[in-house]
Amino acid sequence: MSFIKRSSSIDLGDTSIENIFIDVYMPMANGTYVKVYLLGYKCACEGDISLESSNMTIAKHLTLPLSDVLSAWDFWESKGIIKKHPMEEGDDTNYTVEFINLKQLYIDNNFKSIQQPSSQASEPKPFSCSPKDLVDANKVPEIKEMFMEINRIIDRPLVPNEKKEILEWFYTFNIDPPLIIKAYSYCKHKKNIKSVKYVGGVARNWYDLGITTVEQLQTYLLKKGEKFAIYDRIFKAMGFIGREPSEAEIEIMNKWVDEYQFDLTVILKACANSSKTSNPNINYINGILADWFKKGIRNVSDIEQLDQQKKVTPSPAKSKASPPATKTKFHLTESRGSKYNAKELEELVLNRNKINQ
Incomplete structure (x- = not known):
């Protein structure tokens, strides 16, 4: 399989997206967050101040609720690739979004790590879900539905610490909510275990096997x-x-x-x-x-x-049989004229008329 790009005879405009966003940041977000980022980035690249863009216009253009747009900017800000600058004090929905240059961000981060003395070098800290992260995650429809389905599987509500640990799997294993639901269902039906630690171990094992989607999991389990x-x-x-x-x-x-x-x-x-x-x-x-x-x-x-x-072999047809004729004392088994043809009957009638005359 290969991919080919054809040139156009008419220039309708382009928006250049940095490969770092596609390779690093896009896989960790859901489709809604990516759409909000790309449309906002396009507005920033056009640079026409006369064209008023706001979170509300983005929501209308993408046919999304305003809360999803706000959650998207919160998510991208938590990743450090945008900055929000409030326009009016006390209005959390009205702010300017500044897009960070991802190439420069990459250079700055790597330059600092190179310049850092080896004695002070340390392993990157694993992601730790904060209470704010948990609140923001519950605003995402896919994550909210995931928690509800897990509650149904384990026959009880998840406690906050369990939810925080599940959210950490997103960043550690880079897996989607449907696969986490499958991990819980698999542990419940196969081992009758509902522990978040055990389910996390199963998810980690799948990650080590290169399984990050439900389709890959189904193929793997069917082979087994x-x-x-x-x-x-x-x-x-x-x-x-x-x-x-x-x-x-x-x-x-x-x-x-x-x-x-x-x-x-x-x-x-x-x-x-x-x-x-x-x-x-x-x-x-x-x-x-x-x-x-x-x-x-x-x-x-x-x-x-x-x-x-x-x-x-068609089913036998149910034909309606005509009812047998009811015999009476006036019923004739055979018609008297049945033994004569038409010409003979005509001669009989003529002869009878001559006799009567």
Whole structure:
């Protein structure tokens, strides 16, 4: 795979983004924060003071709530790549954003580290989540939803110290909220452990294996034959995005694998039939698989043969039989004229008329 840039015959303007932002800072932020940074940076690069830009205009342009824009600037300021200069005292939403030159920032930081005496050199301190960081994080929809889903998995609310430790994983392991949810769900269903320390150890192990996304995790677990990956794949096929399976649902899915001995391809084939119902659920799929099991279905080829038989052997048509005629004493078994043809009948009528004359 390669990437090619084509030139344009008309100059519609460009905004040059420093590679340091793309390589270092962009991966640690969510999409909303990146969009706010880029649009604000574009306004700064245009340099036209007559064009009034504010947090409100950015929010309207990106169709975002104002709180998301403010949270984005707080995040980038915490990373040291912008500075906020208040315009009016007491108004926290009205300020000028100064973008730090990232190349100069890199040079200054590295120059200082080179000039520092080796005796005073020390290892960089790991990120420590402060109470303010926790408050700011709760304003981010993705993080707030992550905490709520973890609460559901462990059957209790997370305490502040647990939330702070989870947030530190973002900076230590550079992973997204969906993968943290998977780590909690994995530990709960596989080991029945809810400890934040244990979950952090699992997340650290995945990081060491190069796993930073849900897709990479699913591929890894499927290769190992982990049931947890099968649950996740089934839920994805059924369109259950954003929640983890309940204990009752896991028990049903275990029956498909352990008792019915179905592999994932057969189960996914049953999940494909969920499009036939407006409200697909585990019980609906369970009914399909239970029926297949009774009919001796064991693999996808058996399903195809069953479908082919249904096409070749149509169900018998239910035709309405006409009711038998009711016989009376006036009922004739055979019509008298049935033994004559048309010409013979005509001659009989003519002869009868002659006799009567």
